[in-house]
Structures are given as C-alpha cells and as structure tokens.
Amino acid sequence: MTHILLRHRDIPDIHKLNVYKKNGGFAAWKKAVTKMTPAEVTELVKNSGLRGRGGAGFPTGTKWSFIDNKVFPHYFVANADESEPGTFKDREIMENNPFQFLEGLAIGSYAVGANVAYIYLRGESWQIASLLDEKIAEMEKAGYLGENLFGKDYSLKIYTHLGAGAYICGEETALLESLEGKRGQPRLRPPFPPAVGLYGKPTIINNVETLTNVPMILANGADWYKAMGTADSAGVKIFSLSGRVRKPGNYELPFGATFRQLIYEHGGGIMDGRPVKVIMPAGASSSMIAVDDKVLDTPMDYANVRALRSELGSASVIVIDDTVSADWIVGKTVSFFKHESCGKCTPCREGTYWMQNIAKRIGAGKGTHDDVDLLLNVAKQMQGKCFCALGEFATMAVVTGIERFPQDFRKAVKSN
Amino acid sequence: MSLVKKYSKEVKQILSKYPPEGRRSAVMPLLYLAQREEGYVNKAAMREIAQILEITETEVASIVGFYTLYHDEKAGKYRMQVCTDLPCALRGADEFLQNLCGNLGIKVGETTPDGLITLEEVKCLAGCDKAPLFQTQGPDGIRYHENMTVDKTMELIEALKGGKE
Numbered sequence: 336m337t338h339i340l341l342r343h344r345d346i347p348d349i350h351k352l353n354v355y356k357k358n359g360g361f362a363a364w365k366k367a368v369t370k371m372t373p374a375e376v377t378e379l380v381k382n383s384g385l386r387g388r389g390g391a392g393f394p395t396g397t398k399w400s401f402i403d404n405k406v407f408p409h410y411f412v413a414n415a416d417e418s419e420p421g422t423f424k425d426r427e428i429m430e431n432n433p434f435q436f437l438e439g440l441a442i443g444s445y446a447v448g449a450n451v452a453y454i455y456l457r458g459e460s461w462q463i464a465s466l467l468d469e470k471i472a473e474m475e476k477a478g479y480l481g482e483n484l485f486g487k488d489y490s491l492k493i494y495t496h497l498g499a500g501a502y503i504c505g506e507e508t509a510l511l512e513s514l515e516g517k518r519g520q521p522r523l524r525p526p527f528p529p530a531v532g533l534y535g536k537p538t539i540i541n542n543v544e545t546l547t548n549v550p551m552i553l554a555n556g557a558d559w560y561k562a563m564g565t566a567d568s569a570g571v572k573i574f575s576l577s578g579r580v581r582k583p584g585n586y587e588l589p590f591g592a593t594f595r596q597l598i599y600e601h602g603g604g605i606m607d608g609r610p611v612k613v614i615m616p617a618g619a620s621s622s623m624i625a626v627d628d629k630v631l632d633t634p635m636d637y638a639n640v641r642a643l644r645s646e647l648g649s650a651s652v653i654v655i656d657d658t659v660s661a662d663w664i665v666g667k668t669v670s671f672f673k674h675e676s677c678g679k680c681t682p683c684r685e686g687t688y689w690m691q692n693i694a695k696r697i698g699a700g701k702g703t704h705d706d707v708d709l710l711l712n713v714a715k716q717m718q719g720k721c722f723c724a725l726g727e728f729a730t731m732a733v734v735t736g737i738e739r740f741p742q743d744f745r746k747a748v749k750s751n
Numbered sequence: 752m753s754l755v756k757k758y759s760k761e762v763k764q765i766l767s768k769y770p771p772e773g774r775r776s777a778v779m780p781l782l783y784l785a786q787r788e789e790g791y792v793n794k795a796a797m798r799e800i801a802q803i804l805e806i807t808e809t810e811v812a813s814i815v816g817f818y819t820l821y822h823d824e825k826a827g828k829y830r831m832q833v834c835t836d837l838p839c840a841l842r843g844a845d846e847f848l849q850n851l852c853g854n855l856g857i858k859v860g861e862t863t864p865d866g867l868i869t870l871e872e873v874k875c876l877a878g879c880d881k882a883p884l885f886q887t888q889g890p891d892g893i894r895y896h897e898n899m900t901v902d903k904t905m906e907l908i909e910a911l912k913g914g915k916e
C-alpha cells in the first residue's frame with residue numbers, strides 16, 4: 336500500500352524541501368490561499384469526514400467552523416504532546432515527513448483565519464523541535480510562510496513551543512494554560528477554545544496526525560478520502576502497535592482493518608507464539624478488551640471498538656499475551672495516572688493516590704480480597720466526578736481489569 | 752550568572768515568539784535556558800526570570816515544581832531516564848533497569864560516584880516500539896537512546912565520560 340501519511344516510507348528524502356515539492360508538496364497550500372476562501376477549505380475538510388486523531392475523534396471541519404469570527408486575532412495550535420503510553424505516531428510524522436504536517440497546519444490556520452500558529456511539543460521532543468525550527472525557516476525562505484503569501488493578503492508565522500514532561504498538557508485546555516506559561520491544569524469548559532482559547536482569543540487545536548491528512552484531502556478531494564475507511568470513520572489511521580508482538584511499530588491502515596490483520600499480518604504475531612489475552616486499543620487509558628476470535632476479527636474504527644465496550648482513542652494498540660496478569664497491568668496504569676494527575680481536583684488527586692497504594696499492595700503479594708473490592712470501589716467513586724477526562728481515564732483499566740479478569744485478581748490475593 | 756547577559760540573543764529570540772500580552776509564555780523556554788549549564792534551576796535564575804517576565808518568583812518556582820523536566824536540585828551531569836511504563840515493561844524494561852542498576856552499582860534515584868550519571872525511572876517517552884529505551888538529559892539537551900542493552904549503555908557511559916554523546 337502506498338502511504339498517505341507515512342509517505343517517507345515510499346519516498347526517500349521527503350523531509351527535504353525540494354523532494355517534498357517535487358512530489359506535489361505545497362500545491363494544496365498554494366491552492367488554498369490563492370483559489371479558495373477559508374470557508375471553502377473548511378467545507379471541503381468537513382465533507383471528507385476527517386475526524387480528530389488526538390483521541391476524541393471529533394469531526395475536524397466542524398471544529399474549524401466553530402471559530403468565533405467576531406473576535407480577533409485567532410490562533411491555531413498543533414497538539415504534538417503525544418504522551419499516552421503506547422502512542423508514538425506523531426513523532427514518526429514530524430521526524431520523517433515534517434513538511435506535510437507543517438503544510439496541514441498552515442492550511443488549517445488559513446481556514447480559521449489565524450496568522451500565528453504554535454506547535455506544542457512534549458519537552459522530551461527537544462530534537463524534533465529543533466528539526467521543525469529548521470524546516471519552518473526553510474519554508475519562510477521559500478516563501479511558504481511569512482507576509483503576503485503567494486501575493487495575497489494573508490500572512491502566517493509558525494513557532495514551536497516545548498512543554499516539560501506532563502501528560503495532562505495533551506488535554507487541550509491544560510495545553511493552553513501551559514503555553515501561556517502557567518501550570519498545566521485544565522480549564523473549565525465552556526467556554527471552549529474556538530471561542531476563548533490562547534490568550535483569551537479564538538483558538539483551534541488539532542493533533543499532528545489530523546493535520547497531516549489535510550494537504551492530501553485538498554489535493555485529492557473529499558470523495559477520494561471518504562472512499563477509504565468505513566462509514567463511521569473515514570480515511571486512514573496510524574496504528575501504534577506495541578506490547579508483546581514480534582514487530583511493534585506504526586502501521587498506517589484504512590479504518591476497518593481488523594485487530595487480527597494488525598497484529599498478525601503487520602505485527603508478525605505474538606512473541607513466543609502465545610495467544611493474545613488483552614488488547615488495550617487506546618493506550619493506558621483503555622478499557623481492557625478480553626480477546627477471543629470475534630474480537631480479533633473486529634474492524635478497527637470508532638463505532639466497532641466502542642461496541643466491544645472499549646474505545647479506539649488515538650489507536651495506540653497495546654497487545655498483551657496470556658503470560659501477563661491483569662493485576663500487574665493495572666499496577667502499571669495506576670502508577671502512570673498517579674504520577675500524571677495534575678492535582679487540581681480532589682477525586683482524581685486522592686483517587687489515583689489510593690488506587691496506587693492498593694495496587695502496590697496487591698502487586699507485592701500482600702493484598703486481600705477486600706483490597707480488590709476497595710480498589711474497584713475507589714475507581715467507581717471517581718467516575719463522573721473528576722474535573723477532566725484524565726481522572727476518568729485512570730479508572731478504565733482498573734474497572735475493566737477487575738470485572739473482566741476476576742480470576743487474575745483472585746489469584747494475586749489468594750494466599751491472604 | 753545573568754541569563755540576559757550570557758544568552759542575550761537567545762532571550763531576545765524566545766521573547767519574540769509571543770505577543771506582548773503573552774510574555775509570560777516565555778517562562779518555559781527561559782527555564783530550559785537557565786537549566787542548560789548546571790542541570791538545575793537555581794534561585795538566582797528564578798529571580799531573574801521573574802523579573803524579565805514581570806511575574807513573582809513564587810510563580811516561577813511553581814512552574815519548576817509542576818513539570819518533570821525542570822529540576823531545582825543538582826544531580827549528575829546526565830540524568831539517565833529509563834522508561835518502565837506499561838508498553839516498555841511488556842518488552843523487558845523493568846529487567847533492563849534492574850540490570851543497569853546492578854552494573855552501575857547504584858539504585859534508581861542515585862548518582863554514580865564520579866557524578867556523571869543520575870539514574871531515574873520515567874513514564875512513557877513515545878518510543879514504546881523501541882524498548883528498552885531511555886533519554887539522557889544533560890548539557891546538550893535531551894537525547895533518545897533506543898533499542899538498548901546493558902552493554903550498549905555501558906559503552907555510551909564510557910563515551911559520556913570522554914565528553915561525547
């Protein structure tokens with residue numbers, strides 16, 4: 336298959352400006368600015384069926400149409416925080432096919448009338464930020480960024496901004512706080528960023544992968560894009576495959592490819608030939624799916640994964656075999672969320688603390704049946720009470736782990 | 752040391768990224784600058800950043816406290832931060848870290864006697880398909896080291912001793 340996003344796998348040196356250009360690069364950008372109104376660009380993206388790849392799957396064109404055109408300036412922010420355990424796709428795009436991402440960001444900025452865009456990267460992506468700075472400078476030199484672009488009355492500047500190691504800053508309002516130089520703690524919504532965002536101004540925030548689709552959609556049309564994938568989820572997706580598979584990595588596939596195809600055809604199957612026991616399709620935030628043949632043959636899109644009582648999220652598919660116990664998995668996820676809770680609200684701050692303590696006790700072989708009940712209870716008490724989605728995420732593996740793999744927990748506390 | 756004196760070009764360039772009403776946004780890049788040489792942000796630097804941005808020292812300190820990658824205490828020249836989060840742990844990251852501790856003769860959180868390496872355990876670094884992996888945070892910024900073995904790590908440490916990465 337030829338790639339639409341991971342095009343560096345087909346076209347060597349696409350990270351170089353002249354190679355990118357030779358392969359159709361910036362034609363969509365030029366077309367947008369010289370031949371289309373912002374509303375037309377937004378409409379086209381809406382018609383393509385593109386949904387956000389940052390986790391929530393919100394329709395991208397619809398989001399752009401929410402921008403408040405009574406208040407200016409507008410800002411565009413690319414979410415390159417990528418910190419969900421199991422997710423490593425945005426990084427591959429930015430490192431290897433940077434111009435397509437930057438072109439998508441430029442087109443998005445034009446569509447919502449922003450003259451300044453920021454790329455918020457996780458602090459660890461220090462090297463990627465300097466690479467993007469170089470690429471941005473090259474685009475400025477070649478006349479693709481700056482003042483009066485293509486002779487039109489439109490200007491655009493793009494800047495990178497590094498976070499400093501906080502998963503919560505991937506949540507869009509915490510990201511804005513962080514970008515404003517504050518602690519990364521979520522804001523109360525509404526108002527939503529398209530009305531009140533960065534520096535209090537209308538702001539659109541999109542994931543890196545979302546934006547990387549945009550130049551291809553402009554170049555080939557909405558119908559071309561919609562023809563791929565499923566009715567519920569148009570187009571292609573990068574699946575970050577990790578865990579106990581032989582060939583972990585990113586695989587770009589149309590929505591609707593099955594778990595079996597991803598794991599066995601692309602991922603080379605399971606290490607040591609063991610059976611799959613659990614799939615966590617949205618990273619550490621996932622509900623655990625207990626795997627059988629029917630699960631393996633499920634097409635991966637938003638609706639079908641939801642029907643398995645889980646969620647696709649950003650498609651960071653963690654695969655776990657039958658040598659691993661669910662209580663150990665829960666120990667790992669709980670420790671992650673305890674570390675990443677921003678501390679703003681009590682249910683999440685205290686809940687993750689207690690969940691970690693109990694999970695540690697169980698993990699150390701000192702837990703009792705009551706501890707398992709207590710753990711489940713704490714998680715359920717948190718649900719619906721947290722200020723932002725992180726608190727909810729923290730409970731998913733706990734509740735589904737205990738409910739769907741009770742035997743693992745029974746065994747872990749058996750001798751006490 | 753004054754940041755503005757020492758890194759006048761960098762400070763100016765950082766401030767130019769943000770609109771006047773968003774001057775405070777510069778706090779994070781300025782903290783990276785302040786941390787560059789000694790690996791942590793000292794009180795004087797926090798004071799200076801507060802002055803530059805017209806915010807209080809307490810506000811700057813609260814940023815340092817909130818984010819994992821800022822430090823207010825001296826550690827080894829390089830912080831070696833090994834990921835042991837779920838996907839990496841499924842590929843042997845916990846054992847890798849344990850063996851590394853054995854080889855270096857230190858525990859997680861400790862520094863080698865020569866002051867070169869502080870060993871730390873961190874959450875997902877977005878390199879889960881290349882476990883075991885770690886990043887080094889040092890004078891030249893942050894670098895990734897992926898698909899590592901203990902042997903390869905010991906070689907890297909030798910190279911770091913010679914001042915090369």
Ligand SMILES: Cc1cc2nc3c(=O)[nH]c(=O)nc-3n(C[C@H](O)[C@H](O)[C@H](O)COP(=O)(O)O)c2cc1C
Pocket residue numbers: 386387388389390391392393395414415416417418419502503504505506507508540541542543545546723724725
């Ligand atoms: C705790 C938490 C962490 C998140 N982390 C990320 C992230 O690392 N990258 C990302 O693009 N979106 C992340 N999101 C989703 C963003 O809030 C937001 O929905 C997304 O950036 C919108 O872009 P999209 O519409 O293109 O998906 C996170 C959400 C939550 C609640």
Ligand code: SF4
Pocket residue numbers: 503520521675676677678679680681683684721722723724725726727
């Ligand atoms: S749910 Fe957790 S991460 Fe979200 S605001 Fe509350 S404490 Fe912070």
Ligand code: FES
Pocket residue numbers: 420421422834835836837838839840874875876877878879880882
């Ligand atoms: S879990 Fe270690 S890099 Fe993602």
